[in-house]
Amino acid sequence: MVQPSEPIVRRKLSTEVYERLKAMITTGELRPGDQMPSERELMERFGVGRPAIREAMQALGGMGLLAISHGERARVLSLTPRSLFGQVDRAAEIMLTTSPGALDHLKEARIFFERGIVRQAAERAGPADVAALGALLAEQRAALGDPDRFIRTDMRFHARIAAVPGNPIFEAVAESMLGWLRQYHNELLIWSGKENVTLLEHEEILQCIADRDPAAAEASMVRHLERSRELYRHQGA
Template sequence: MADVSDTIVRRKLSHEVFDRLKTLITSGELGPGDAMPSERDLMERFGVGRPAIREAMQALANIGLITITHGERARVQQLSARSLFQQVDLSAQILLSASPDSLEHLKQARRFFERGMAREAAQRATAEDIKRLRDILDQQAKAVNEPKQFIGLDMRFHTQIAAISGNPIFEAVSESMLSWLRQYYTEMLTWSGRENVTLVEHEQIIDHIANHDPDGAEAIMVKHLDRSSALFTRQG
């Protein structure tokens, strides 16, 4: 009797095509911005039909390796930390919707992450970094009567703090977590005075970062997140 490990598994043609196309990209034969070969060229090159080519191309698009635009040749995508996390956006939203505990887990993860980012920013921030934060704060102060714009600038403020680390993965993580949380932002933000409290706390965070005070930056960040945590709630 043959061992299970000796069993030959027949793969779908599209899987074979996917592997070969992926190799063209990962080997550098095709680089970011390059057009993929036409469907006809690939059919002749690999000796397969159009359905296998289209299925393989869609699989490449699903993982962010190429972009497919109707009426044009598919092109190789420039991979980045941001594009990597964008690939899981839909799955993250489904998880948050399906699991009652996931929202609380995400808020806890954000708290752990952002306190570290505040410390890192306080250790690394340049005068230009501080200027960027103050510019965002100024824009946010002008948007107190525009809830959507105010919230967008709030999230941009926190992502900018992560960007000070110089690590694009940290920046992408911040951006993704905030985008996943945004669907749970409630109207509590528009309660009288809450906008001003947010602005004051953001100002305090900037001051501690500018003074290169990691302990102070972490402490006020934790206070800020603990207060604002209640703004993210599951509806229904």
């Protein structure tokens, strides 16, 4: 009986080099902070030319696994949630620019995400967390009249809430979503009195967290984000 055809697919040399270099990192042969072997050493070790080595190294750099500097050996990086999500920033920017519904989907996803985060924050926040959020609120109040600083502090307030549960993935996701939204914040709307509304809503959210009331914290966050979602628009919208 003839067996089904199982052709062997020949891969690019750079792909093979990439897999071997990645294995050197994932198996612990090379650890975060270590320098990669020189290009010449790798060429001799794998029996390939310089282009295959460079292409593989660039692919690893694009993943955030290597720091590549001109004139220096590449260095192995520690892959963290923050660096992982940072790798999709440019792709997210293109998606938001070219896909008509993507911004609305992102705003909806933010509400879904932050309503759960603030519940955990209300359950787990300690005195230091409440104090840190209070300091950010005071900083935001002092930024009235300075739209750029006001918005940056607003986003730091939300990112700090995401840090309360102690899960670095929560914090990284929050920072990424806030960063993607930042370019769509319509600063002109700041001057219609909404900055004071934002402060009052943040005060309410903080009080719910301090009172360790998850349900009230969630309700306050949802009201705040539903009201403020219109502040994020495409230019000319």
